[in-house]
Amino acid sequence: MNATIVAGLLLALIAVAYRAGWSRSVSLAPAAGGRLHSRPVYHGALTALWALAPALLVLSLWALLADPASRAFILAQLPPDVAALDGPKLEEAVRRIRQIESGLGVAGGAAPFENAAAQALAEFRTLAFAAVVAAAAGTGALALLAARRRITARLRARNEVERIVGWLMIACSVVAILTTAGIVASLLAEAVRFFTFVSPADFFLGTVWRPGFSTTGHGAGGEYGLLPLLWGTLMVAAIAMLVALPIGLMAAIYLSQYARPKLRNAVKPAIEVLAGIPTIVYGFFALVSVGPFLASAGTVLGLPIRATSALTAGVVMGIMIIPFISSLSDDIIRQVPKGLRDGSLGLGATQSETIRRVVLPAALPGIVGAFLLAVSRAIGETMIVVLAAGNSPFLRLNPGEPVSTVTVTIVNQLTGDTDFASPQSLVAFALGLTLFAMTLVLNVAALYIVRRYREQYE
């Protein structure tokens, strides 16, 4: 309700300011011989931006201050004996009053002083909200007037709008960067808490994964060896790449070098459909079709292959990654200058010689970059391995046996009844941090390689 009022008010402010700036510049035009530096739309936009800025500033200040202010108000309302309480009990009293005020009610009925305080709080909040809205509208209106006064025929509104829009865009990208930093920071903070229970050496070098149950109480109470999970992750990713790389690369070579344009335009989107399938669907495809197929194929060949295994998960993940490799490699191969191909063909090389000896070597850095990006996807992939890898965190060499991966373990440790103070849950953050570090390194390496390759030909 309040948010709707604020949004409506801001929209109205923008509309009024835009109109004011627009009409002012239009009215100035005849005096300037019909020649304004900027068209009226820019004057309107500039006035609107001016009016919006202080209003937004007031509102965001309130967003920061509302909570401490209402808390201070509640404390002032409490009877002296309650206000004298220490830490947790005082917090409890404040929380109760806020709950009563928001209409949720509290356990054990409300005391008369609590009801009174809640009522006062409600009045205070209404009043504060009205004051803030008035302040926002007032400063907005003042800024509007100031901006309107600035308008002259020579005012470079167009350039100023350009600059403000530039700053807005910078602000947006800063949000994206800060989000990443925030994610890393929260992972890091929780991981550090985990490492107060388990030493980093035991975590990174341990070969046994047996965390126990979080409900069995606090304390380390288990073994948190990363290596079995890392091994499972790498094995599944390796199998996936063994499937995806040859198929994807061959498809890319065919599409970029051999296929007629008509065929290419039909085939490429068809392959890319694979990338649009939700991973959970791949997961039950693995569980229902590929796993049993591989198991029965194993029986025929005399190989012990379980239905849920590293092999099943890896093969299906490989299928998922094919379009990733083929699409990226196709683009990269097509970026190899035509002159190189012609040069080789002109020397009497066959098409396949040209591809092997000239086109692929020239495209290799880019293909390696695509490969690394695909590996980082494979390492971070979750749903397929949850369903198809068998969740068995042991160090095993045989890909036909079930394994567990880092991602699956994170899911296991964080679902169900969890206590975020126990190492059983906190380990998920250490695992997440490990995963993040791995994919970050791979992505940076891939981007670096791809960029160097691009520079070579542009």
Add this chain to the structure above:
Amino acid sequence: MTTNARTEATPMHMPAERIVPQSDLYETPSSTVRTPDAEPRPARIVARKVNVFYGAKQALFDVSIDIPERAVTAFIGPSGCGKSTFLRCLNRMNDTIEGCRVTGTIRLDGADIADPALDPVELRARVGMVFQKPNPFPKSIYENVAYGPRIHGLARARADLDAVVESSLRKAGLWGEVKDRLNEPGTGLSGGQQQRLCIARAIAVSPEVILMDEPCSALDPIATARIEELIDELTQNFTIVIVTHSMQQAARVSQRTAFFHLGNLVEEGPTDMIFTGPLEKRTQDYITGRFG
């Protein structure tokens, strides 16, 4: 027009060396004017009534021409006149373009190059090509030159290959500049050096004919002069066809010149005759800079 008219038209200037195209040329009905020469020189490539289509669009109309041995033939004409298209017919590079169709006959030493029995890959080893933009492979200088001999199995031992690389680089006039850095990437050379490297690469497979598609258009005047000298030296061993935008270049390097316009071969003859006394008005207009 007839040959008689031609001789009457330019009595003042006659070329020192005259080249006689094969006689059947004059039996093919065509608007093309050709000038015979007294001293015969065998034709290496004989093209008759060549038409090229890109999809439904016709790019070349009934082009017939003889390319004489161990001489430079220049193709001139405004952009889009079909000179590069015709050049690319001579080693069947047009095969690599989607929707391109060639009719008519082109014979290299008497053998039809469109013959299904003749391998285009082998043809391109006999008819080398140098492109407009220098296109060295992203490999070392040595590997660039060794590329052709390697894929064609021309050199058995490493020493043979070394010899081929050295002699090709020498013929391309690049050996002195690169002999101490054969293992550095070819892409690190200057534009003119890159183009000479591409010429060395083409020479390394011992072609009979070298096609050059505006080989100097991406180069500065000094590098251009160097390539032009090189082309002159190469005529001792190779038959050269060069497409050029520069009429001065055609005048400097070629013995015969063919003028193309709108997909037609308008006029073809000894270079000095074309430049001093063209028979066709369109040729006259083009070389005097009235269009193009």
